[in-house]
Amino acid sequence: xxxxxxxxxxxxxxxxxxxxxxxxxxxxxxxxxxxxxxxxxxxxxxxxxxxxxxxxxxxxxxxxxxxxxxxxxxxxxxxxxxxxxxxxxxxxxxxxxxxxxxxxxxxxxxxxxxxxxxxxxxxxxx
Amino acid sequence: xxxxxxxxxxxxxxxxxxxxxxxxxxxxxxxxxxxxxxxxxxxxxxxxxxxxxxxxxxxxxxxxxxxxxxxxxxxxxxxxxxxxxxxxxxxxxxxxxxxxxxxxxxxxxxxxxxxxxxxxxxxxxxxxxxxxxxxxxxxxxxxxxxxxxxxxxxxxxxxxxxxxxxxxxxxxxxxxxxxxxxxxxxxxxxxxxxxxxxxxxxxxxxxxxxxxxxxxxxxxxxxxxxxxxxxxxxxxxxxxxxxxxxxxxxxxxxxxxxxxxxxxxxxxxxxxxxxxxxxxxxxxxxxxxxxxxxxxxxxxxxxxxxxxxxxxxxxxxxxxxxxxxxxxxxxxxxxxxxxxxxxxxxxxxxxxxxxxxxxxxxxxxxxxxxxxxxxxxxxxxxxxxxxxxxxxxxxxxxxxxxxxxxxxxxxxxxxxxxxxxxxxxxxxxxxxxxxxx
Numbered sequence: 001x002x003x004x005x006x007x008x009x010x011x012x013x014x015x016x017x018x019x020x021x022x023x024x025x026x027x028x029x030x031x032x033x034x035x036x037x038x039x040x041x042x043x044x045x046x047x048x049x050x051x052x053x054x055x056x057x058x059x060x061x062x063x064x065x066x067x068x069x070x071x072x073x074x075x076x077x078x079x080x081x082x083x084x085x086x087x088x089x090x091x092x093x094x095x096x097x098x099x100x101x102x103x104x105x106x107x108x109x110x111x112x113x114x115x116x117x118x119x120x121x122x123x124x125x126x
Numbered sequence: 127x128x129x130x131x132x133x134x135x136x137x138x139x140x141x142x143x144x145x146x147x148x149x150x151x152x153x154x155x156x157x158x159x160x161x162x163x164x165x166x167x168x169x170x171x172x173x174x175x176x177x178x179x180x181x182x183x184x185x186x187x188x189x190x191x192x193x194x195x196x197x198x199x200x201x202x203x204x205x206x207x208x209x210x211x212x213x214x215x216x217x218x219x220x221x222x223x224x225x226x227x228x229x230x231x232x233x234x235x236x237x238x239x240x241x242x243x244x245x246x247x248x249x250x251x252x253x254x255x256x257x258x259x260x261x262x263x264x265x266x267x268x269x270x271x272x273x274x275x276x277x278x279x280x281x282x283x284x285x286x287x288x289x290x291x292x293x294x295x296x297x298x299x300x301x302x303x304x305x306x307x308x309x310x311x312x313x314x315x316x317x318x319x320x321x322x323x324x325x326x327x328x329x330x331x332x333x334x335x336x337x338x339x340x341x342x343x344x345x346x347x348x349x350x351x352x353x354x355x356x357x358x359x360x361x362x363x364x365x366x367x368x369x370x371x372x373x374x375x376x377x378x379x380x381x382x383x384x385x386x387x388x389x390x391x392x393x394x395x396x397x398x399x400x401x402x403x404x405x406x407x408x409x410x411x412x413x414x415x416x417x418x419x420x421x422x423x424x425x426x427x428x429x430x431x432x433x434x435x436x437x438x439x440x441x442x443x444x445x446x447x448x449x450x451x452x453x454x455x456x457x458x459x460x461x462x463x464x465x466x467x468x469x470x471x472x473x474x475x476x477x478x479x480x481x482x483x484x485x486x487x488x489x490x491x492x493x494x495x496x497x498x499x500x501x502x503x504x505x506x507x508x509x510x511x512x513x514x515x516x517x518x519x520x521x522x523x524x525x526x527x528x529x530x531x532x533x534x535x536x537x538x539x540x541x542x543x544x545x546x547x548x549x550x551x552x553x554x555x556x557x558x559x560x561x562x563x
């Protein structure tokens with residue numbers, strides 16, 4: 001029993017994941033809204049119809065570690081359009097972090113690694 | 127004991143990896159439609175006497191970019207950093223602090239009448255140069271073109287689309303009272319600067335259209351008292367009448383995409399059809415043969431199809447047929463009348479004029495007629511023409527009243543950024559030429 005306590009103490013992330021409740025829908029929506037505010041969409045751009053998923057890791061302060069944002073997947077499109085869509089997503093994540101995203105500190109293990117998908121629902125106004 | 131502890135540790139890590147490593151997944155479906163903020167510090171004057179040109183070029187580069195509606199210039203008063211030399215390392219943190227997403231740094235040098243402009247573009251938030259630095263050389267009197275070239279390069283690197291700033295527009299300049307309007311062909315930079323007249327106002331001129339390389343213009347002239355197709359060489363301003371197929375009136379000409387032939391409407395005995403005349407051989411080909419009025423032909427970018435307007439259904443609608451002629455298919459089905467179609471340089475859209483319920487609109491639709499979108503609405507909007515990158519349309523807007531007259535406007539294909547082209551007089555029927563070489 002003492003051994004197990006020691007083990008949990010040595011693996012704080014596991015302890016947090018086990019102990020912290022999951023992110024609520026509201027917390028997830030607030031995070032998404034914070035990034036949305038910096039996602040600049042050009043509805044007439046070839047990139048507007050491209051869906052991209054990016055990955056990044058956050059520090060406990062809510063900042064993107066090493067400002068590193070990577071593209072994981074994208075929808076089928078011309079490489080130039082994909083690159084533009086990725087750059088717009090990357091800029092959104094980096095610009096809006098300012099002094100760190102306001103995320104619940106006690107749930108760090110739940111938001112340390114992020115996969116964020118950007119899809120413009122409406123590429124052009126009808 | 128230690129071995130047992132390590133075994134337990136390994137077993138637990140294997141048992142709970144998903145808990146510790148499952149990333150947070152977020153879906154973003156709404157962004158903001160806002161211009162991208164950029165900073166363009168005053169370009170460095172690298173030689174004595176280059177200060178004024180450096181200032182003018184910086185201003186025009188910024189003006190080109192902000193004029194698209196896609197960029198917003200951050201005023202110099204907000205700058206934290208100063209740029210004192212072209213080679214100076216960029217203090218990215220200072221530019222990030224004022225939310226500049228792009229930074230344009232440039233330098234200008236003058237040697238006699240020779241002008242050199244160079245620039246670098248930086249992606250502020252990644253702290254890296256966006257593309258390599260570029261340098262343009264020319265003469266001091268061509269400073270506007272060099273500024274446009276810098277702006278085109280910046281626009282292209284950021285948006286991924288080619289630019290359109292270093293381009294010209296041919297149009298009909300109008301003057302005089304409404305009931306006795308004098309019209310002559312004129313050419314200007316895309317932004318209304320450097321206007322030059324290509325013809326005098328002794329004969330009515332209509333529908334000028336650039337050749338694909340921008341060195342010639344086809345237009346309708348009433349020099350002979352009847353509408354005929356004329357061809358004009360832009361550099362020499364020399365012109366000649368095109369020998370068309372035999373008919374009472376020839377009008378609405380447009381060069382083929384390879385510039386070797388002209389398609390136009392020919393009216394004969396009250397019937398109007400579309401013809402093609404090969405410029406080298408002078409041979410004529412009739413492309414439509416219908417009792418209705420077929421006019422305003424415009425070729426697809428690959429030259430294989432023609433979009434045109436026809437009243438064969440009883441009202442003015444848009445049709446597409448093979449470039450060699452053949453059975454047309456109707457593509458416009460909305461309410462109202464459709465006319466003056468122009469195929470986009472990208473090939474994906476057709477721009478048109480629509481008249482419905484007493485209003486005129488400039489709109490675009492897919493080449494199969496789907497996704498019709500009206501971009502403008504007014505008392506009279508007509509005659510759209512595409513920017514060389516297919517992103518912007520210029521068109522004629524007529525104002526009401528005795529003192530009213532036509533002006534040129536531009537609008538983004540998103541329907542945003544409606545702007546009047548600054549010209550001193552009335553202007554109509556524009557044709558946007560290609561990027562200059």
